[in-house]
Amino acid sequence: DVKVTQSSRYLVKRTGEKVFLECVQDMDHENMFWYRQDPGLGLRLIYFSYDVKMKEKGDIPEGYSVSREKKERFSLILESASTNQTSMYLCASSSPGDWRQKEAGYTFGSGTRLTVV
Amino acid sequence: AQKVTQAQTEISVVEKEDVTLDCVYETRDTTYYLFWYKQPPSGELVFLIRRNSFDEQNEISGRYSWNFQKSTSSFNFTITASQVVDSAVYFCALSPDNYGQNFVFGPGTRLSVLP
Numbered sequence: 001d002v003k004v005t006q007s008s009r010y011l012v013k014r015t016g017e018k019v020f021l022e023c024v025q026d027m028d029h030e031n032m033f034w035y036r037q038d039p040g041l042g043l044r045l046i047y048f049s050y051d052v053k054m055k056e057k058g059d060i061p062e063g064y065s066v067s068r069e070k071k072e073r074f075s076l077i078l079e080s081a082s083t084n085q086t087s088m089y090l091c092a093s094s095s096p097g098d099w100r101q102k103e104a105g106y107t108f109g110s111g112t113r114l115t116v117v
Numbered sequence: 118a119q120k121v122t123q124a125q126t127e128i129s130v131v132e133k134e135d136v137t138l139d140c141v142y143e144t145r146d147t148t149y150y151l152f153w154y155k156q157p158p159s160g161e162l163v164f165l166i167r168r169n170s171f172d173e174q175n176e177i178s179g180r181y182s183w184n185f186q187k188s189t190s191s192f193n194f195t196i197t198a199s200q201v202v203d204s205a206v207y208f209c210a211l212s213p214d215n216y217g218q219n220f221v222f223g224p225g226t227r228l229s230v231l232p
Contacts, residue, residue: 009160042208092162113160
């Protein structure tokens with residue numbers, strides 16, 4: 001069963017810590033995405049990557065960076081965590097080659113609920 | 118700019134009632150895709166349906182149905198005879214035809230189905 005796996009379901013970190021959120025997909029997808037989900041705001045795009053070592057800013061990149069050293073892995077980095085980064089983080093992947101043929105669009109991970117104290 | 122509005126923040130119904138979740142979108146693209154996703158308490162977004170802008174046929178899948186109307190830029194989702202397992206947050210989303218690199222999500226509607 002193909003999937004997107006996020007390494008942690010729940011994380012609690014202290015203000016100022018450097019935080020790594022990991023996402024791995026086994027579908028050989030070119031595109032990978034990091035979203036942040038907050039009540040009433042839906043999902044907002046932080047960063048996405050369309051190839052290894054490539055990255056593009058989304059709508060809310062401030063305070064975040066990303067790394068994609070291998071095709072299957074896309075990491076979100078909070079350089080210095082702050083309380084306003086407490087949120088649910090969702091990783092997703094998609095394939096341009098499948099985009100018009102397959103209906104599902106993105107495949108999502110189960111999310112990481114991060115609390116910064 | 119693209120935008121998706123889901124005006125209903127939360128809806129509560131009693132089991133077996135029908136419920137409609139509203140979705141209104143804005144886009145200047147002539148080719149685009151509309152989606153509905155379900156997010157149960159487990160957190161993972163589950164794909165429900167995708168529609169392209171050239172296909173206005175309504176869709177029915179079991180207890181689920183979707184009404185796409187370009188004239189009103191709406192893509193509403195109806196659950197017939199709701200069940201407790203339908204309780205979730207539902208997201209409507211819009212994507213241009215650019216190979217999946219840009220999704221715009223609505224804020225979501227939290228549906229609670231009470232026994």
